[in-house]
Amino acid sequence: MQPMVDQPEIGLLGIAVTPSSRGYAALAQAKAEPGNINGVQLSPTVQATRSNQERAHGGRAVPYLELFDAATADVIVDSRQSEHGGVFWKKRNRVMIVRTPQFEPIEGFRWIELADLMALLHDDDLVHADTRAVLACAPWTLPDEFVTAGARLPSLARTLAGSTTCDLRPLARWLSAQRTRRSSVSISVALPGLVGWRRTTDALKRDDGTGFEVVAVSVEAAGREVDGWCQPMIRPVDLGVVGLAVSDRDGQLNLLMQACPEPGLVDDVELGPTIQIAGGDPPRSVAEAELLALLLDSPAEAVLFDAVLSDEGGRFLHSRCRHVVALIDGRDAPEGFRWCPVSEVVGMLVHSHQVNMQARSALVCLLGAVVGEPLSKPK
Amino acid sequence: MQPMVDQPEIGLLGIAVTPSSRGYAALAQAKAEPGNINGVQLSPTVQATRSNQERAHGGRAVPYLELFDAATADVIVDSRQSEHGGVFWKKRNRVMIVRTPQFEPIEGFRWIELADLMALLHDDDLVHADTRAVLACAPWTLPDEFVTAGARLPSLARTLAGSTTCDLRPLARWLSAQRTRRSSVSISVALPGLVGWRRTTDALKRDDGTGFEVVAVSVEAAGREVDGWCQPMIRPVDLGVVGLAVSDRDGQLNLLMQACPEPGLVDDVELGPTIQIAGGDPPRSVAEAELLALLLDSPAEAVLFDAVLSDEGGRFLHSRCRHVVALIDGRDAPEGFRWCPVSEVVGMLVHSHQVNMQARSALVCLLGAVVGEPLSKPK
Numbered sequence: 019m020q021p022m023v024d025q026p027e028i029g030l031l032g033i034a035v036t037p038s039s040r041g042y043a044a045l046a047q048a049k050a051e052p053g054n055i056n057g058v059q060l061s062p063t064v065q066a067t068r069s070n071q072e073r074a075h076g077g078r079a080v081p082y083l084e085l086f087d088a089a090t091a092d093v094i095v096d097s098r099q100s101e102h103g104g105v106f107w108k109k110r111n112r113v114m115i116v117r118t119p120q121f122e123p124i125e126g127f128r129w130i131e132l133a134d135l136m137a138l139l140h141d142d143d144l145v146h147a148d149t150r151a152v153l154a155c156a157p158w159t160l161p162d163e164f165v166t167a168g169a170r171l172p173s174l175a176r177t178l179a180g181s182t183t184c185d186l187r188p189l190a191r192w193l194s195a196q197r198t199r200r201s202s203v204s205i206s207v208a209l210p211g212l213v214g215w216r217r218t219t220d221a222l223k224r225d226d227g228t229g230f231e232v233v234a235v236s237v238e239a240a241g242r243e244v245d246g247w248c249q250p251m252i253r254p255v256d257l258g259v260v261g262l263a264v265s266d267r268d269g270q271l272n273l274l275m276q277a278c279p280e281p282g283l284v285d286d287v288e289l290g291p292t293i294q295i296a297g298g299d300p301p302r303s304v305a306e307a308e309l310l311a312l313l314l315d316s317p318a319e320a321v322l323f324d325a326v327l328s329d330e331g332g333r334f335l336h337s338r339c340r341h342v343v344a345l346i347d348g349r350d351a352p353e354g355f356r357w358c359p360v361s362e363v364v365g366m367l368v369h370s371h372q373v374n375m376q377a378r379s380a381l382v383c384l385l386g387a388v389v390g391e392p393l394s395k396p397k
Numbered sequence: 398m399q400p401m402v403d404q405p406e407i408g409l410l411g412i413a414v415t416p417s418s419r420g421y422a423a424l425a426q427a428k429a430e431p432g433n434i435n436g437v438q439l440s441p442t443v444q445a446t447r448s449n450q451e452r453a454h455g456g457r458a459v460p461y462l463e464l465f466d467a468a469t470a471d472v473i474v475d476s477r478q479s480e481h482g483g484v485f486w487k488k489r490n491r492v493m494i495v496r497t498p499q500f501e502p503i504e505g506f507r508w509i510e511l512a513d514l515m516a517l518l519h520d521d522d523l524v525h526a527d528t529r530a531v532l533a534c535a536p537w538t539l540p541d542e543f544v545t546a547g548a549r550l551p552s553l554a555r556t557l558a559g560s561t562t563c564d565l566r567p568l569a570r571w572l573s574a575q576r577t578r579r580s581s582v583s584i585s586v587a588l589p590g591l592v593g594w595r596r597t598t599d600a601l602k603r604d605d606g607t608g609f610e611v612v613a614v615s616v617e618a619a620g621r622e623v624d625g626w627c628q629p630m631i632r633p634v635d636l637g638v639v640g641l642a643v644s645d646r647d648g649q650l651n652l653l654m655q656a657c658p659e660p661g662l663v664d665d666v667e668l669g670p671t672i673q674i675a676g677g678d679p680p681r682s683v684a685e686a687e688l689l690a691l692l693l694d695s696p697a698e699a700v701l702f703d704a705v706l707s708d709e710g711g712r713f714l715h716s717r718c719r720h721v722v723a724l725i726d727g728r729d730a731p732e733g734f735r736w737c738p739v740s741e742v743v744g745m746l747v748h749s750h751q752v753n754m755q756a757r758s759a760l761v762c763l764l765g766a767v768v769g770e771p772l773s774k775p776k
Binding site: 026027028030088089093095096097098108110112157182183185186187190191194195197198201203284285366368369370371372 | 405406407409467468472474475476477487489491536561562564565566569570573574576577580582663664745747748749750751
């Protein structure tokens with residue numbers, strides 16, 4: 019039993035991109051959110067609930083919302099994707115990437131070259147969770163110059179080239195079989211009736227101190243739709259881990275994906291990264307524990323990416339996951355895991371509710387590892 | 398406000414096929430269901446709720462369930478699909494097609510050539526709704542001899558040849574945009590509090606007499622898992638219509654699909670057929686009413702398929718839809734509709750919850766129209 023966030027509205031997570039001399043630049047917002055550990059993060063162009071969009075709270079208009087009108091925009095990506103199914107109840111977001119001519123942004127927004135944004139992923143807690151989740155949905159048929167610039171994995175570009183035409187049926191069949199095996203039935207119970215949880219003066223928390231707490235915060239904000247509000251937030255009791263094992267096999271870049279069951283997913287199970295350990299939780303299986311040890315003990319030359327990145331600060335308070343991407347070789351996938359060409363994972367992202375939020379975060383870190391050397395953080 | 402069927406278990410709808418001299422034969426069950434208007438229909442090999450599968454009612458084992466073990470079977474199709482989102486609440490079924498060696502079936506089951514099964518679609522109320530819904534998910538890269546035998550639309554085979562490699566991104570983007578436009582929020586209310594409905598001695602029905610009624614039936618059955626039971630059933634007050642407009646364009650076979658919102662779909666909207674009018678309901682839009690008139694007034698030579706087919710008799714009582722497939726040309730898609738190459742619709746069926754039950758029924762009627770001339774019903 020656990021509390022979950024019920025937010026049935028479809029929110030919009032959108033990034034506007036514009037052609038630039040180095041490929042594309044993205045319009046990022048330097049946005050402060052109450053749960054951010056370090057103030058502002060590089061957030062999507064628009065990140066808005068339907069209530070925000072319709073100004074249900076009587077607040078200010080959402081800047082740049084008009085760029086994401088599917089009828090008039092040059093739409094690159096438009097799909098519906100899940101959000102952390104461990105704490106959100108059947109939540110779905112609309113994820114969009116649109117192409118626009120370049121323009122001078124208003125205060126609080128700026129164009130950032132995608133290559134630089136990828137490089138900034140190596141900085142802890144800087145690139146917002148939703149920015150990562152949206153960019154992962156891009157059609158990653160990278161321009162040659164973009165890949166070769168920092169390419170550590172030539173097989174990445176080669177494998178991605180097939181992402182629009184690869185046959186997804188074997189992977190979809192496998193995921194269906196995993197879904198059926200793990201499908202569960204949830205019922206809602208009254209909050210005071212949560213067995214194993216207690217309400218203290220400042221939190222709803224588990225008796226055993228694991229997992230997360232629900233806390234209340236009072237927010238005063240500048241530059242937001244409204245100037246202040248109170249809200250509950252999710253605060254994990256520890257750092258989580260998002261890990262991705264990658265492997266060059268037969269000239270193809272493969273990712274070790276996990277079929278992750280989460281109670282809040284609309285179809286029970288989605289493709290997750292190799293390791294998905296929410297802050298305060300133990301590994302979910304012996305296989306995951308073994309793979310975690312393997313990834314964290316990787317020799318330095320095998321580690322492609324290692325940084326601590328935040329969860330979305332609008333609902334999560336100081337929730338952070340260490341993101342590790344590393345090369346491992348010569349290992350069969352355990353039960354519930356599957357080696358997938360990166361093209362297939364990108365292909366599945368075209369369709370809704372197949373690839374979870376943590377996998378999208380891991381995927382963009384992989385791309386960051388390959389196309390962007392750290393700009394500011396010595397390794 | 399309306400009553401809906403809440404059946405959160407994932408059921409299995411599976412058809413076993415075996416290679417035959419004419420391509421493939423399917424193992425059909427002659428199954429009686431309480432809602433069937435004419436006794437038995439040609440049903441899938443296995444059609445079982447999880448409770449059936451696990452014998453929760455203490456009943457007999459489900460025959461041939463063991464053929465559908467994904468770990469050992471030669472799996473052709475394994476996906477999760479919705480069921481009538483107008484009356485089922487977020488219901489999902491596992492849809493499987495497996496290939497087996499031929500064997501002598503037990504009483505009540507027989508192998509039927511797929512070409513014959515397609516031809517039998519032209520008979521009213523004979524091929525079960527779930528048989529249609531499962532067969533539509535097959536990879537319709539038809540063997541040459543199968544297509545040329547009765548081919549009225551050579552563009553069908555040509556278009557289907559691209560179904561595993563076509564780029565589904567434009568269609569997926571369009572569907573996402575439609576989903577967001579139509580997304581709704583539903584809340585559950587107590588059954589006695591349904592405004593506009595009343596409970597009589599023998600039914601829960603709408604005050605205005607439209608739509609459907611919920612009735613109770615007492616069933617005595619032979620050859621089923623248990624010998625008798627009582628259950629509520631959905632009884633529409635009138636015949637429905639499932640219509641599909643098809644068009645040869647640039648040598649490709651295109652289908653006019655509709656983005657159909659249904660309250661019980663897990664992601665609000667799926668691709669539906671051109672016309673989807675549940676029994677007792679009016680057309681949902683002016684565009685649908687106009688297209689309905691156009692389809693029903695088609696000249697005889699343009700009508701590819703016209704038969705009355707039943708909904709699933711386990712939950713629906715005497716629920717039937719006229720299925721019409723006709724060629725129409727030179728007409729732009731109205732708002733909310735889209736011309737899609739048949740390859741794209743088949744490609745979307747690889748992924749879960751994209752193509753609704755009525756569209757699957759219409760799709761298999763199209764295939765029936767093309768590959769099978771009526772076996773028994775004079776036209």
